[in-house]
Amino acid sequence: MTTPGVPPTDGTTPQPPAPGAPGGSAPAPAASPDVRFVEELVAELPGFADAYEAHVFNENGVLPHVFFMDVVEETVQAFLGEESDVPDWRRTLDFLEERTGSDTPEVQAVIVTSFLNDLPYPGQPGHDIVRHLPPRMAATFARIRPKG
Secondary structure: OOOOOOOOOOOOOOOOOOOOOOOOOOOOOOOOHHHHHHHHHHHHOHHHHHHHHHHHHHHOOOOHHHHHHHHHHHHHHHHHOOOOOOOOHHHHHHHHHHHHOOOOHHHHHHHHHHOHHHOOOOOOOOHHHHHHOOHHHHHHHHHHOOOO
């Protein structure tokens, strides 16, 4: 009989407990669609990597709606020309437009609630970015914020 943490004396190699067995670890749950969406965004637009890493560290994981506060801020800053080390705002809009056609409700919720709805309002710096929204996002924006 072996004792956990003590090497066997019979020359065999100890085997870790099976996942789910006492002393073992359960398999990691599959990432939710909105978390995968954030990971795809960062993979496609590595300029968001620093914000992503800070977010994961600060939040102890990925909270897509919270992370998108940074995405909106950095996208608007790029649009205004205030930041040079953030992803090009056009590429961000193109990525989001592609995903706007997704039939995944969690992804749609992040795009609508935490990107489109959080864009600057009329009179705020960067509001003109809404004039550059691609067709599907522009239609959704017009529906959720008819007054801009």
